[in-house]
Amino acid sequence: MNWTVRRAVPADAARIAEINIAGWRAAYRGLLPDAYLDGMRQETVRERWAARLRGDAEPSAMFVAVGKDSVPCAYAFVSAARQESDRHPVLPTGELCAIYADPRWRGTGAGFAVHQAALGHLAAHGFRHAVLWVLRGNLPARRFYEARGWSCDEVSADLDVGGEAVPEVRYSRPLQESRT
DSSP: OOOEEEEOOGGGHHHHHHHHHHHHHHHHBTTBOHHHHHTOOHHHHHHHHHHHHHTOOTTOEEEEEEOTTOOEEEEEEEEEOSSGGGSOSSSOEEEEEEEEEOGGGTTTTHHHHHHHHHHHHHHHTTOOEEEEEEETTOHHHHHHHHHTTOEEEEEEEEEEETTEEEEEEEEEEEOOOOOO
């Protein structure tokens, strides 16, 4: 499949919310509390993404991969590193904050397409290092990242999800200077 990647716009928020919820339920069942996953609501997630897209300011950006029908099938969101502790000591550091593909489109290259666009965006905005956080038990995602040059740097933290502590690990990688 050939994917077209573009910047997300507020009108994409409902579809991004659908991808987000379906992605969480498919990827995190058995890793997060079922009650939390089952309690995710389209309206709440849609409004959160719509607000983010309305307030999207550089260097933050969201990208969507669309097929022939122009419907988003995957998205990635990047920004400057959100936590001081995630910043490289000397290199400007960006963060891959979220990346999800609709489970029906996994393995088609949609996730790879938004991943590349997101990292390219960070590099074009002067970032030379990037981080992301992934659930320790999310082995498919970890393999995806490792196949794309990310390395687990063994920094860990617990994410509070529905009152449960869920272990996450940090991955990082260098970014290439943009050649625009």
